[in-house]
Amino acid sequence: MWFFIARRVLYAVPILLGVSFVVFLLMKMVPGDAADILIPPEAPKEVAAMIRARFGLDQPIHIQYLRWLQAMASGDFGVSIFTNQPVADELFGALANTLKLALPAAFLGCSLGMLLGVLAASYSGTWLDKLFSVVAITGVSLPHYWVGMVLVATFAVVLNVLPGQGMGPEGFPWTWEHAKHLILPVITLSLIPMGVVSRLVRANVLEIRSMEFVSALAAKGLMGRRVLFHIMKNAAPSALALMGLQLGYLLAGSILVETVFNWPGSGSLMNLAIFRRDIPVLSATILVLATIFVAINILVDVLQALIDPRLRR
Amino acid sequence: MSWQDWTGWRLAGLTTVVWLGTVAASVPAIAQGTLRIAMTATDVPTTTGVPNNGFEGVRFMGFTAFDALVNWDLSKADTTADIVPGLAESWQQDAGDRKKWTFKLRSGVSFHDGTPFNADAVIWNLDRTFKQGAPQFDPQGSAINRGRPTYLAEDGYRKVDDSTIEFTTTRPISYFPYVLTTLFYVSPTAFEKAGSWAEFAKAPVGTGPFQVQNFKPRISVDLVKNAGYWDKARVPKLDKVVLFPMPEANTRLAALRSGQVDWIEVPPPDSINGLKQAGYEVVANSYPHVWPWVLNTAKADSPFRDAKVRQAINYCVDRDGLVALLAGTAEPSVGFFKKGDPRFGSPKNDYKFDPAVAKKLLAEAGHGTGKTVRGKIMISTSGSGQMLPLPMNEFLQQSMKQCGFDISFEVVEWGTMLVAFRAEPTAPQAINSDAMNISLVSSDVSMVVRWFYGDNATPQGSNWGHWRSPEFDALLRKMEGASNQDESRKALAAMHEILVDDAPWVWIVHDRNPRAMTKQVQGFVSAQSWFQDLTRVWIK
Numbered sequence: 013m014w015f016f017i018a019r020r021v022l023y024a025v026p027i028l029l030g031v032s033f034v035v036f037l038l039m040k041m042v043p044g045d046a047a048d049i050l051i052p053p054e055a056p057k058e059v060a061a062m063i064r065a066r067f068g069l070d071q072p073i074h075i076q077y078l079r080w081l082q083a084m085a086s087g088d089f090g091v092s093i094f095t096n097q098p099v100a101d102e103l104f105g106a107l108a109n110t111l112k113l114a115l116p117a118a119f120l121g122c123s124l125g126m127l128l129g130v131l132a133a134s135y136s137g138t139w140l141d142k143l144f145s146v147v148a149i150t151g152v153s154l155p156h157y158w159v160g161m162v163l164v165a166t167f168a169v170v171l172n173v174l175p176g177q178g179m180g181p182e183g184f185p186w187t188w189e190h191a192k193h194l195i196l197p198v199i200t201l202s203l204i205p206m207g208v209v210s211r212l213v214r215a216n217v218l219e220i221r222s223m224e225f226v227s228a229l230a231a232k233g234l235m236g237r238r239v240l241f242h243i244m245k246n247a248a249p250s251a252l253a254l255m256g257l258q259l260g261y262l263l264a265g266s267i268l269v270e271t272v273f274n275w276p277g278s279g280s281l282m283n284l285a286i287f288r289r290d291i292p293v294l295s296a297t298i299l300v301l302a303t304i305f306v307a308i309n310i311l312v313d314v315l316q317a318l319i320d321p322r323l324r325r
Numbered sequence: 326m327s328w329q330d331w332t333g334w335r336l337a338g339l340t341t342v343v344w345l346g347t348v349a350a351s352v353p354a355i356a357q358g359t360l361r362i363a364m365t366a367t368d369v370p371t372t373t374g375v376p377n378n379g380f381e382g383v384r385f386m387g388f389t390a391f392d393a394l395v396n397w398d399l400s401k402a403d404t405t406a407d408i409v410p411g412l413a414e415s416w417q418q419d420a421g422d423r424k425k426w427t428f429k430l431r432s433g434v435s436f437h438d439g440t441p442f443n444a445d446a447v448i449w450n451l452d453r454t455f456k457q458g459a460p461q462f463d464p465q466g467s468a469i470n471r472g473r474p475t476y477l478a479e480d481g482y483r484k485v486d487d488s489t490i491e492f493t494t495t496r497p498i499s500y501f502p503y504v505l506t507t508l509f510y511v512s513p514t515a516f517e518k519a520g521s522w523a524e525f526a527k528a529p530v531g532t533g534p535f536q537v538q539n540f541k542p543r544i545s546v547d548l549v550k551n552a553g554y555w556d557k558a559r560v561p562k563l564d565k566v567v568l569f570p571m572p573e574a575n576t577r578l579a580a581l582r583s584g585q586v587d588w589i590e591v592p593p594p595d596s597i598n599g600l601k602q603a604g605y606e607v608v609a610n611s612y613p614h615v616w617p618w619v620l621n622t623a624k625a626d627s628p629f630r631d632a633k634v635r636q637a638i639n640y641c642v643d644r645d646g647l648v649a650l651l652a653g654t655a656e657p658s659v660g661f662f663k664k665g666d667p668r669f670g671s672p673k674n675d676y677k678f679d680p681a682v683a684k685k686l687l688a689e690a691g692h693g694t695g696k697t698v699r700g701k702i703m704i705s706t707s708g709s710g711q712m713l714p715l716p717m718n719e720f721l722q723q724s725m726k727q728c729g730f731d732i733s734f735e736v737v738e739w740g741t742m743l744v745a746f747r748a749e750p751t752a753p754q755a756i757n758s759d760a761m762n763i764s765l766v767s768s769d770v771s772m773v774v775r776w777f778y779g780d781n782a783t784p785q786g787s788n789w790g791h792w793r794s795p796e797f798d799a800l801l802r803k804m805e806g807a808s809n810q811d812e813s814r815k816a817l818a819a820m821h822e823i824l825v826d827d828a829p830w831v832w833i834v835h836d837r838n839p840r841a842m843t844k845q846v847q848g849f850v851s852a853q854s855w856f857q858d859l860t861r862v863w864i865k
Contacts, residue, residue, distance in 0.1 A: 042740075042741070043741050043744050043745070043753075043754050044740065044741070044743075044744030044754070048743070048744045048747060049740050049743050049744060050465065050468055050469075051468040051472060052468070052469075052472030052473070052747065052787065053472075053747045053783055053784050053785060053786055053787055054471065054472050054473070054474045054775070054781075054785075054786060054787065055467070055468045055469075055471045055472045056471060058457065059457075059464060059467050059468050059471060060468065062457070062464050063464045063465065063468060066464065091523070093465075094377065094465070095368070095371065095523075095526075095542060096371075096373075096465060096521075096522055096523045096526065097523055097526070097542060098523070102542065102543075105542075106543070161575060161579075164576075164579045164583075165579065168579050168582075168583035168585075169579050169582040169583050172583055172584065175583065175585055176576070176579040176580060176583045176585065177571065177576050177579060177580045177585060178544075178569065178580075178585065179544070182541070271572070271573050271576070272573065272575075272576060273576070274569070274571050274573065274576050274580070276543040276544050280543070281543070284367050284368060284543070287367070287738065287739065287740050288740065289740060
């Protein structure tokens with residue numbers, strides 16, 4: 013098992029290096045750098061040169077990349093070209109804000125998805141199956157920024173019972189004042205995981221339920237809950253993989269949902285950094301998010317292997 | 326019980342229990358006299374006394390917390406705002422050497438930390454922007470401050486005594502006080518305590534009517550009343566202003582209508598009637614803003630090298646139709662300044678939508694019957710002051726077909742447009758465009774120089790289209806060297822007549838700076854300026 017984990021972690025290194033290199037390359041393909049956007053032409057050339065030198069923008073791209081990699085490896089995330097604030101402060105602040113949305117959204121989406129998936133499979137072919145399937149497909153198909161706007165219009169503007177934007181007070185979200193800011197964006201974000209998990213679980217449960225071992229278990233007189241346990245155990249690995257991916261997407265922050273709800277998370281930070289060509293912020297954000305994404309996938313791989321020993325081979 | 330039933334009801338029960346937290350909402354109590362504003366900015370403007378986020382940043386994080394030597398008079402809604410003494414009580418241009426200016430500083434002014442404002446503080450702040458070896462030199466701040474031309478000579482400022490500063494400019498500049506309106510002054514002592522501009526930004530100290538507190542990047546910032554403000558007529562009536570960056574127009578609208586903020590900048594035009602019907606106040610007023618197409622006169626095959634084509638396209642703008650599309654949040658533009666402004670002058674061309682005149686001019690320019698004039702315009706998807714660039718430009722494209730213009734677009738994001746605007750019009754960044762739709766400031770005469778002076782062609786200056794008129798440039802020199810206001814105004818009006826008639830830009834609309842607020846917001850005077858005075862506002 014330890015060998016399995018070590019191998020997965022080692023695979024992550026070239027993936028992260030690849031991500032960081034591609035990000036750097038893409039930023040260089042966009043016209044202009046941060047200094048071009050920050051500095052009007054009337055500003056003296058020596059000031060422009062000073063800013064370029066301070067952030068290494070005057071160096072060839074491979075030198076910029078290697079220097080940045082070296083700094084990141086030593087835990088130095090650098091400073092934002094626009095705000096002068098340490099990137100680590102901006103990034104981890106934004107990431108914490110995104111976590112406040114992503115974790116409840118993932119929990120809600122995945123739990124509802126499992127529920128709907130199992131119910132749809134249980135009542136396969138009936139009107140209930142069709143109803144749950146319609147709910148799941150609608151969740152996946154509706155553009156979630158549009159759903160967000162409809163929810164805001166309904167609950168914030170017309171009914172005026174929930175706030176339509178912002179995060180409310182700072183700190184850990186354990187009061188009602190915090191929670192009420194979470195409700196609409198969490199519901200919006202949970203729709204896609206709910207839909208995709210539900211469809212997968214339904215298909216898996218139906219497939220496993222038709223297997224001979226389930227009939228054998230029922231014939232042996234096992235109670236319903238014991239039969240379900242065996243079905244779910246067999247359906248779990250693929251559902252877990254999907255949920256891991258969904259959590260990864262949510263942690264990366266949704267630019268659109270964060271824009272609609274004016275939520276200062278990692279998606280909106282990345283969006284701002286792209287428009288400002290703020291390379292230190294953008295590169296660090298993408299690398300940290302990619303690391304989280306890869307870490308979640310490793311965790312899912314390990315969990316799958318724990319549930320299903322065949323995967324360890 | 327079958328396994329299906331067990332599954333369904335147990336899981337449904339579990340989910341219900343977890344999500345039962347959603348009970349009735351309660352509205353938080355807001356302290357009396359707190360005004361909450363949703364800005365269009367993407368971030369809280371920098372709080373160090375050099376606000377970024379363009380002139381919206383200066384509006385909310387410039388004149389609120391800081392002062393310049395020269396401030397704007399924002400007390401009137403019926404005339405274009407002009408300058409008034411700020412931290413300088415008076416100023417004088419040297420009659421013998423017109424490159425020298427003496428500024429007498431206001432006495433008895435203190436920074437928010439109680440330290441005195443004096444000539445040493447002025448020199449320290451100027452060194453922050455202009456002296457590269459100074460410990461307080463701020464490269465990013467310097468780039469922004471010097472990006473708006475100051476015309477200061479090398480070592481162009483000195484302390485005469487504790488309350489007097491002398492400036493020297495590179496050439497005589499009759500409008501020099503105007504260029505000082507965006508140089509703000511902060512406490513040197515507070516910076517020394519903070520140790521860096523990044524730390525200073527967390528608790529900045531200026532002299533303004535409000536003091537910055539609770540700076541939370543990308544979330545909000547508080548401006549708290551400075552009861553000891555030096556201008557007793559402008560001590561804020563409000564206890565506090567809270568600023569929220571909220572770039573998405575519909576989010577701002579929802580925040581206002583759900584009671585999360587009291588005031589929003591730039592409501593979506595199609596929401597204005599609904600807001601009025603729902604009892605909100607929608608305030609709009611003329612202000613010095615232009616939404617033009619800046620024409621490329623440098624590109625070899627640009628149709629706009631020919632003045633007749635430039636005039637023709639100005640006769641082919643359905644300005645009234647565009648204003649209707651924008652629900653009256655803009656007004657027609659037929660020049661850099663507005664009609665009725667003494668600086669407008671008496672140009673020969675009075676542009677209106679007249680396809681017959683446009684076709685006649687095109688024929689004279691060699692584009693006879695049946696020939697179309699092709700032009701590619703760089704437009705942005707959004708951006709500072711850009712209004713609604715996509716529908717507005719599509720509207721223009723349609724209306725211009727009637728005159729024989731075949732307009733296509735190069736759509737870019739705002740950052741790409743800024744980069745192109747700062748490069749030469751023939752550079753690859755321009756993507757072979759014949760014009761650029763970029764909204765620009767017309768706040769004062771210095772901006773005329775910035776956008777149109779022949780020597781200010783990009784990449785040294787901001788004259789992107791590289792339009793040059795020797796007659797205009799001669800008048801500009803005359804205006805800059807004028808020894809009295811009358812002489813200066815006459816030269817400026819003559820310059821403006823050339824701008825209208827030779828048409829380096831397509832004059833399209835001026836924005837009217839709409840903002841919506843609740844009926845509880847009282848005392849606001851919508852000044853004809855990019856900046857506004859929040860000290861007069863109070864909450865009923």
